[in-house]
Amino acid sequence: MTDRLALFGGPKTVTLAQDYRWPVLGQAEIDAVVGLMREGRISIGDGSGPIGDLEAAFARYTGARYALMHNSGTAALHAAYYGVGVGPGDEVLVPSYTWHATAGAVVAANGVPVFCESDPRTLNLDVDDAARRITPRTKAIAVVHMWGNVADLDAVMDLARARGLAVVEDCSHAHGATWCAKHVGTIGDVGAFSLQGSKVLVAGEGGMLITNDPTIFDRALVLGSHGRIQYHAHDDTVRELTTGLGFKYRPHPLGAAIALEQFRSLDVWNAGRRDNYDYLMTGLADLPALKITQTHAGAVRGGYYGTRLLYDHAKLVGISRGALLKALRAEGVEVDVERYPLLHLTPYYRNRQRAYDGYLAPTARPDFDATPYESGDLPATECFHQQLLALPVYTTPQFPLLDQIIEAFHKVMSGTSVEELKDAEERGDPVLFE
Ligand SMILES: Cc1ncc(COP(=O)(O)O)c(C=O)c1O
Incomplete structure (x- = not known):
């Protein structure tokens, strides 16, 4: 194998077909959906049928007392x-590095997301930074187990208990992940999972809330699950609110039926993703310019919603992330920059006042700090966001392909090609800049 980069006419390193099709739906899912359609059972009713069955399966699997399916994460x-009681003007500490929904749902609850740093070592909430942002209005902390890597839940829970805050776990990337042998979503006060079609547990569109707290469960019922409140609420006064608060978050039985079938494979898929992820990271670990995210002791990753690495540009001075990506792609590696924007720098949240006024009368919080967010407000997060490399998630065993990907990274990031790439970048070679 020659060292000449494919970018400059050398042979491509990755030649095997890439198989990361997702979701994988089979005859069992088709039969389940068709069966319900033949019986005309396409509405939720009292929650019995596939929705109730999925909730029971989810509660059993995670060890939560209650599970309530929703129509989205x-x-x-x-x-x-x-x-957990987030209401008008309440602040919720949220990482800026997450999907929009983690913060948008705070706004929907009339709360104010307060954006926090994430730790570049784990890509999860920086708990010390979150602690510094607590005010008398702080109600809750939202943690997201990014890309299936479990956040430091001991630190989060210690902080929350010490300061009287609720903890919401956004587990949308991390179905099946555990912390000290407990499933994510059961350690905080409440957990929320997306079951959307690209997640490891697929309903097509759907979400699952889990909690051990009957009051949180009742409040969730009232918010969006009318028609079920009278059957499932624990509190009599809640049960009287038969039509709930007016949202309709009830899921579709066909999605539940798909997810019930998918559930049978969850552990197998997680095991496959884990093997592939560990194999790839072990193969890349000797490259000093790549930083692999750390798993906390006691945590087991799950879900593996994405594969992320950091490129430490300082270790390969002269090769920008853009040049690295071009060279890797030319070798056949499917690699990209991060697709999640940092939320504090999106137009909606940058203008804090507008985000706040979107749901609240401005008078509700005369003390509200409306200073717009600016670049530099979350320096650690903004820095690592520029270093992120995103790779596909491989579920079925792919070691020969992963060997080629590992080889491609080594070809581009070590040996003579490093100088070749540096020179090309220095002289502004159009192959890198067009
Ligand atoms: C971290 C996170 N939270 C919440 C959601 C929202 O889930 P849904 O698309 O099912 O509403 C997603 C979806 O990708 C997500 O990645």
Whole structure:
């Protein structure tokens, strides 16, 4: 194998077909959906049938006392925030590096997201930074187990208990992940999962809320699950609210039926993703310019919603992330920059006042700090966001392909090609800049 980069006419390193099709739906899912359609059972009713069965399966699997399916992860998050009592003007500490829904659902609950740093070593909430942002208005902390890597839940829970805050776990990336042998979503006060079609547990569209707290469960029911309140609420006064608060977050039985079938494979898929992820990271670990995210002792990753690495540009001075990506892609590696924007720098949240006024009368919080967010407000997060490399998630065993990907990274990031790439970047070679 020659060292000449494919970018400059050398042979491509990755030649095997890439198989990361997702979701994988089979005859069992088709039969389940068709069966319900033949019987005309396409509405939720009292929650019995596939929705109730999925909730029971989810509760059993995670060890939670209650599970309530929603029509999206966003809806489950809204119900989670409402469930823990987030109300007008309440602040919720949220990482800026997450999907929009983690913060948007705070706004939907009339709360104010307060954006926090994430730790570049784990890509999860920086708990010390979150602690510094607590005010008398702080109601809750939202943690997201990014890309299936479990956040430091001991630190989060210690902080929350010491300061009287609720903890909402956004587990949308991390189905099946555990912390000290407990499932994510059961350690905080409430957990929310997305079951959307790209997640490891697929309903097509759907979400799941889990909690051990009957009051949180009742509040979640009231927010979006009318028609079920009279059957499932624990509190009599809640049971009288038969039509709930007016949202409709009830899921579709066909989605539940798909997810019930998918559930049978969850552990197998997680095991496959884990093997592939560990194999790839072990193969890349000797490259000093790549930083692999750390797993906390006691945590087991799950879900593996994405594969992320950091490129430490300072270790390969002269090769920008853009040049690295071009060279890797030319070798056949499917690699990209991060697709999640940092939320504090998105137009909606940058203008804090507008985000706040979107749901609240401005008078509700005369003390509200409306200073717009600016670049530099979360320096650690903004820095690592520029270093992120995103790779696909491989579920079925792919070691020969992973060997080629590992080889491609080594070819580009070590040996003579490093100088070749540096020179090309220095002289502004069009192959890198067009
Ligand atoms: C971290 C996170 N939270 C929440 C959601 C929202 O889930 P849904 O798309 O099911 O509403 C997603 C979806 O990708 C997510 O990645």
